[in-house]
Amino acid sequence: MNMEKSIKEPIVKMEGIVKTFPNVVANDGIDFEIYPKEIHALLGENGAGKTTLMNILYGLYKPDRGTIYIYGKKVNIRNPSDAQKLGIGMVHQHFSLIPYFNVLENISIGLKELKINLNTNKIKEKLDRIMQEYGLQVDPEKKIEEMSVGEMQRVEILKLLFRGANILILDEPTSALTPQEVEELFKSLKSLVNQDKSIVIITHKLYEVFEISDRITVLRKGKVTYKGFTKDTEQEALVEAMVGRNVVFEEFNRKETNYTGSLKVIGLTVYGKGKIPIVNKVSFELKRGEILGIAAVAGNGEKELIDALFGLIKANEGKIFLDDKQIDNKPTKTRTQLGLSYIPGERLTRGVAAGLSLSFNSILHDHWSDPYIKNSLLNENEIRKFARKIISSFYVNANSEETLAKQLSGGNIQKFIVGREILREPKYILAVNPTSGLDVGATQMVRQALIEMRNSGAGILLSSEDLDELVSLSDRIIVMYKGEIVGSFKRGEFDKLRIGSLMMGKKLN
Amino acid sequence: MNILKIIQIVFFIFLGLLISSVFFILFKLSPLSGLGTLLYEGFGTENGWYNTLRMTIPLLIISVGLSVPFTAKFWNIGAQGQFIIGEIFATWIGLTFANIVPPLLDIALAMVVGFVGGALWAMPPTIMKLYSGANEIITTLMMNFVAVYLLLWIVSGPLEGAQAKLVGAPTSAPIPAMDMLPLIPGTQISSGFLISLIIAIVFFFLLRYTKFGYELKLIGEGQNVASYSGINIKRQIILSMIISGGISGVAGMVYVYGITSTLIPQFFSDVSTSFGYVGIPVALMASLNPLGIIFTSIFLGGILNGAFVMEAIYSVPIDLVITIYGLIMIFSLIGIMFDLSKILRRKKIK
Ligand SMILES: Nc1ncnc2c1ncn2[C@@H]1O[C@H](COP(=O)(O)OP(=O)(O)OP(=O)(O)O)[C@@H](O)[C@H]1O
Ligand SMILES: [Mg+2]
Numbered sequence: 001m002n003m004e005k006s007i008k009e010p011i012v013k014m015e016g017i018v019k020t021f022p023n024v025v026a027n028d029g030i031d032f033e034i035y036p037k038e039i040h041a042l043l044g045e046n047g048a049g050k051t052t053l054m055n056i057l058y059g060l061y062k063p064d065r066g067t068i069y070i071y072g073k074k075v076n077i078r079n080p081s082d083a084q085k086l087g088i089g090m091v092h093q094h095f096s097l098i099p100y101f102n103v104l105e106n107i108s109i110g111l112k113e114l115k116i117n118l119n120t121n122k123i124k125e126k127l128d129r130i131m132q133e134y135g136l137q138v139d140p141e142k143k144i145e146e147m148s149v150g151e152m153q154r155v156e157i158l159k160l161l162f163r164g165a166n167i168l169i170l171d172e173p174t175s176a177l178t179p180q181e182v183e184e185l186f187k188s189l190k191s192l193v194n195q196d197k198s199i200v201i202i203t204h205k206l207y208e209v210f211e212i213s214d215r216i217t218v219l220r221k222g223k224v225t226y227k228g229f230t231k232d233t234e235q236e237a238l239v240e241a242m243v244g245r246n247v248v249f250e251e252f253n254r255k256e257t258n259y260t261g262s263l264k265v266i267g268l269t270v271y272g273k274g275k276i277p278i279v280n281k282v283s284f285e286l287k288r289g290e291i292l293g294i295a296a297v298a299g300n301g302e303k304e305l306i307d308a309l310f311g312l313i314k315a316n317e318g319k320i321f322l323d324d325k326q327i328d329n330k331p332t333k334t335r336t337q338l339g340l341s342y343i344p345g346e347r348l349t350r351g352v353a354a355g356l357s358l359s360f361n362s363i364l365h366d367h368w369s370d371p372y373i374k375n376s377l378l379n380e381n382e383i384r385k386f387a388r389k390i391i392s393s394f395y396v397n398a399n400s401e402e403t404l405a406k407q408l409s410g411g412n413i414q415k416f417i418v419g420r421e422i423l424r425e426p427k428y429i430l431a432v433n434p435t436s437g438l439d440v441g442a443t444q445m446v447r448q449a450l451i452e453m454r455n456s457g458a459g460i461l462l463s464s465e466d467l468d469e470l471v472s473l474s475d476r477i478i479v480m481y482k483g484e485i486v487g488s489f490k491r492g493e494f495d496k497l498r499i500g501s502l503m504m505g506k507k508l509n
Numbered sequence: 510m511n512i513l514k515i516i517q518i519v520f521f522i523f524l525g526l527l528i529s530s531v532f533f534i535l536f537k538l539s540p541l542s543g544l545g546t547l548l549y550e551g552f553g554t555e556n557g558w559y560n561t562l563r564m565t566i567p568l569l570i571i572s573v574g575l576s577v578p579f580t581a582k583f584w585n586i587g588a589q590g591q592f593i594i595g596e597i598f599a600t601w602i603g604l605t606f607a608n609i610v611p612p613l614l615d616i617a618l619a620m621v622v623g624f625v626g627g628a629l630w631a632m633p634p635t636i637m638k639l640y641s642g643a644n645e646i647i648t649t650l651m652m653n654f655v656a657v658y659l660l661l662w663i664v665s666g667p668l669e670g671a672q673a674k675l676v677g678a679p680t681s682a683p684i685p686a687m688d689m690l691p692l693i694p695g696t697q698i699s700s701g702f703l704i705s706l707i708i709a710i711v712f713f714f715l716l717r718y719t720k721f722g723y724e725l726k727l728i729g730e731g732q733n734v735a736s737y738s739g740i741n742i743k744r745q746i747i748l749s750m751i752i753s754g755g756i757s758g759v760a761g762m763v764y765v766y767g768i769t770s771t772l773i774p775q776f777f778s779d780v781s782t783s784f785g786y787v788g789i790p791v792a793l794m795a796s797l798n799p800l801g802i803i804f805t806s807i808f809l810g811g812i813l814n815g816a817f818v819m820e821a822i823y824s825v826p827i828d829l830v831i832t833i834y835g836l837i838m839i840f841s842l843i844g845i846m847f848d849l850s851k852i853l854r855r856k857k858i859k
Contacts, residue, residue: 312736333739342737350737353730360723364738367723377718 009072010035011198012057012088012167017066019052021407023399026052027063028222034167039189039199041209041230044219045242045439046411047397050202051093053219054169058090059083089160090169093410093437094348095152099145103127103138107159130161134195136188148299150181157188168192169200172410174208175436176345178298178465186212204411204439206235218242243441252448252472255455257289261323263309263340263428263459268318268328270304270483278304280483281318286459288427291450293474294463297503301483302463303345306430309461310342311335322428336365339427343418343434347410351417354406358398361405362387362420386423394419395445411437418446428459435469447473467496481505521844522837529833536829543825547833550818551811559697560818563768564784565810567592567760569705571788572806573712574756576797578749580716581728585750587634587649588757589785590656591627595758596765597663598626600772603684603765604668612688619762627758628751630656635750639743653785661774668772681772690767701767706803708756713799725749757785787813790838794845812837 010033019027026049034040042050055061057068059077068075070086077083083090097106108123124140131137136154144152153173160168174182189199189212203209209216209230216233218226218241226233226241240246263286270279279301286292296302308315311332320328322338330338344350352361363372363383371382387401394415398408405413414437421429434450435443450473454460464470470477471494479487479502487502489495530540550557571588578585599619606615634648661679664670670682690700716722724745728735735742764784765772791809795801816830 310737311739331739331741332736333741336739344737346733349731350733353727353734355730356726360726364727364734367720367738373720376720378720378723 008035010069011071013069013072014053014057015067015069017053017056017068018064019049019056019061020064025222027056027066030066030219030222030224032217032224034198034200035215036198037193037196038214039193039201039212041213041216042200042202042219043204043209043216043238043242046415046437046442047409048219048242049222050219051171051409054090054171054200054202057083058088058169084163084165087164087166088169089163089165089167091153091156091160091171091173093171093175095156097144097152097155100143102141102143103155103158104140106144106155107162111163127158127162130158134161134188135191136161148181149176150178150184153177153181153185154188166196167198167200169202171202172204172437173201174203174205176433176465179467180297182208204437204443206238206440209238210235220244239440242439249444252451253455254451257455257457259288259457261288261427261459262286262321263323263461264319264321265309266319266321268305268308268315268320270301270308270313271316272304278483279308279315282480282483282485283318284478284485286428286461288457288459289454290475291454291460291462291473293470293477294461294480295467295470295477295499295503296463296480298465300480300503302480303432304483305480306342306432306461306463309430310340333368337368341365341421341424341426341429343421343429343431345432345436347413347417347437348406352405352413355404357387357402357404358391358396358408358416359383359387359401361416362390362401364420366424390416390419390423393423394449395442411439411442414438415442415446418449422449422453426458428461429453430461430463432463433465434462435464435466467499471496479503518841518844521840525837525840528840529836532829532832532836536826538825543819544833546819546823547812547815549815550822551815556697557811557814557818561807561811561814562698562702563810564813565807566699566701566705566767567764567784568788568791568810568813569802569806570708570760570763571757571784572792572795572802573705573709573799574753574760575788575792576712576716576795576799576802577725577756578746578753579792579797580722581725581746581749583635583638583728583746583749584646585631585649585753586646586789587631587652587785588753588788589783590649590653591630591754591757592761592764592785593653593656593660594630595623595627595761596772597660597668597761598758599623599762600668600681600684600765603688604682607685607688615688616690616766619766620759623758623762624755625758627761628755630758631750631754632747635747639746657774660772664772664774670771679774683770684766686770688766689770690763699763699767701763704763704767708759709799709803716797716799721745721748760784787838790842794842808841809838 012034014030014032017027017030030053032053042054044050052061056063057077059079059082068077075086077086098109104120104124104127107127127140136158138151138154138158144155157168173185177185193199201213213230216226216228216230216238217224218238220242226238236246266283268279268282269277272278282305284292294302304313307313309320311330315328318328319326322335322340325338327335327338348354363386366372372379384401390396391398391401396408396416396419397412408416418434431450435446438446450460462470462473475491477489477494477499478485479499481503482505487499489499526544529544533540533543551561552558571592575585575588599622602619602622603615606618610618630652634645634652637643637648638645664681665679668681670680672682692698693700693703716725724740727738727740728742728745732742787809791805792802794805812834816834819825820827820830
């Protein structure tokens, strides 16, 4: 297998790729190859240039220098439709499906054949065939807005296969998936490779790299620092190639805390369509100086619970008290002013205003008053100062505070959001997947920061897809299933197997 | 804005003029003298400039008002209707109070009432959008049609002037001359121009440096991030439409008190020449920057003026004039929106 692969010619060969943005060299002379029938993991720190390199291959960016060969032939990829003609397809970090269209409609968008007549039957037939062939099942009539992230992912991949892609680029496909969905995705990827496709996968999770990939390329600050077969690679070497030094994972310094004040939730209920409760009579108390983990398979009401706590959706029943002050009838603004912060799951559409500067993005919750408003005008000096503080304290890879949020790499946007929500010094933080899309070092930094917030008296409600993260950070874990709390564990008694089965709705005795 | 961009805009305007020439030739007119006349009448003479600024004043005020809800990506297409209601309300004030209260008070009163009229006219579509989701582009547009016919009825009924019968065209009685906005000393330019400049500067600060402007930008970035930020979206959208509608109403007041002195139904009430509609590209061309709008409104005001003069003096068919005017507008829009530098870079790599 190994021998055979090394003899084969690469189907994609990128040579000496250079791409600069104003003041940033995103790709600095990168050589990158994709071989037939392989899963190739592209790794590197946040801002290392992974997305940029793949965007170049997909025709979204022009490289300043460098050459691309496909099947040994030099090509000029001017735009994504050129890339598609060459059999290259890409699923982005943030999906590009239209929510109120169904699968079929989403797949049809932009198809050449459609310009003449809308032949849905033919499209449906072809889609059925593809779903059969690769074992990727979705309901063609289902609307995207009713789908789980895992399903959307499948639609994105089907869309590429429909357009005849042979080389699939997946940019952090697992960062928003549940572990079960990751399993399924990996199964499909393997069957795709068995049917002669090649796949590039970008991820920050090393165990995924070892589970799924055949070959690895590591980037660091725009340069290649490691290339090799996965089976010949040691984890330490990989981390060192990414970070440039050996990373020591220190144990968190978890202090005994004893603060007064709590975020108390009593009988909180949120109804969905048809008066079916999505969150069902949930009660708990989050003390200051405590991290309370919520373990749930996505779609069991944990998202709605947190949105209701922040006032983004209405709670139909129940009460919320923040330090004995009732807030369930108060708008989001009041809650933030009382000291509530929220690190949301949807970083690009909710966590930042993508088209505005980091300065403007630093005061989303605090633009009402001193020091950011003076004499009812924006106090730009103070705003900039705060943005710079976030950038330097959380090592956000940004040119300046005037950089637009959308110009940051995915992980750096996440760091900026976490930094903003922490540095505004809240009393309580609602955190949803706070380390999603972060590299090893940044993940460690953010966890450390959350622990420090806890030690100094903040109460943190932590919802995470990553059970290991919950176990390592939480003081207590509650398990949610179908909108209800079905289990509760203290630190020291965490049992991943039991938590896991409760999350799946199994009864324990 | 860099040099390349300016060259690009000029290039596209030139291209628009070039294509316009074809139409002149079709109508057996000399394109050179035709286009020359258009620009000359718009910008070439002192008198031309006076007339151009007459067009610019309402255009500038309306566009600056539009830039407010547009910043929140709330598409107010109803400025024309709001403008007309402002005209009607202001004229009614003028005809009722002119000889009773001092001129300055009359002017102030008319301006306030004009604002209220425009703002009121902007409310039904706003409320419909916020509380039942009806598309504001359609509803604001419909309100325009209602306003146009309301105006026709008003000038041939409640506010019909005595001289209207003589002229044979429906208009109101004129506002007394002493209550009109004075001219800027030594010129033929209405002081309404100063008012419009002040409005532009105030709105520049409003959008750039206030909490309100900041929140509108966040709303424009999407509902999700705006509600996450804790902004009261409905309240700010309503406020932006009160301002936008109100300012269009003020434009109507300034137009009557500064330029026409009577309430005249627009002869060209079509999309291409009405101030309320032209205001939309004027605002967009300036990327919603009120200071930029000063220049874009002067430019389109000049073209509009040149077009009217050609029709009136040189008896060029009005349809031709409007076609040319539309072409120039489209091409200057392309010139501004289009990123030529991107295309050039692409060429270099090939
Ligand atoms: N459109 C852009 N304009 C300006 N700078 C950009 C742009 N896109 C990327 N960059 C910069 O290029 C660098 C590389 O970004 P890239 O998105 O490729 O990183 P990445 O390796 O995908 O990181 P992550 O793991 O965080 O997604 C970053 O410093 C980023 O700020
Ligand atoms: Mg990326």
